[in-house]
Amino acid sequence: MTLRILAIKRSEIKQLSRERLLLLGARCAMRVEPWLPPDTETMWSRGLEHVVASAFSESDPADAPTLRRRLSDRGVIACDSMRFVDKTFGECMSYTTQALARAIDATLDFGAPMKKAIIEAAKLSASIAAVLAHAGRVDVPPGVDAVDAACVAMWDAIRADIPVLAGRQADLKNAEDRVRALRDCAPFWVGSAPGWARRPDAVDL
DSSP: OOHHHHSOOHHHHTTOOHHHHHHHHHHHHHHTGGGOOTTOHHHHHHHHHHHHHHHTTOSOGGGHHHHHHHHHHHHHHHHHHTTTTOHHHHHHHHHHHHHHHHHHHHTTOOHHHHHHHHHHHHHHHHHHHHHHHHTTOOOOOTTOOHHHHHHHHHHHHHHHHHHHHHHHHHHHHTOSSHHHHHHHSSOSSSSSOOGGGSOOOOOOO
């Protein structure tokens, strides 16, 4: 099974407005926050705030290129720094920042290009499940394929956000803290969060 087979299709999100698509992209990034590189919290928060504000046309598009470049670069640097310490962990950190960077890209697009960017942001976040499973860090019962189990869990979680966001847009728009409201609007996982979804003890870079 591959990410391409499991990935959401444009037909699945065709009913979502631009606003809801951007909120979906932000949720995909939030779900993989456990693998955020160290000392990236402020930059990450700015990126999320930008995407959420953009959903309601309340952000400065001029900020997007710098935000996405800084996040992308931070992930690449973290990944490179970890290549001889914990390559898997490093790759997860890179995918995390790339997911939010792609969501930021989506704030500058419309129509088909925007949907493509959101789907790619979802794929980048889902790549973490595959990376961890391939590295033997996903515990499954005997006879169960770890990659299939992890990837299905991730894509089920992403798909579960679609109807939630379709029904909560007005609440989010009027929220005092929209990022927090988006984070709290629904669980990030269907059922209990899988054990691999919790970041391991951080390794100093």
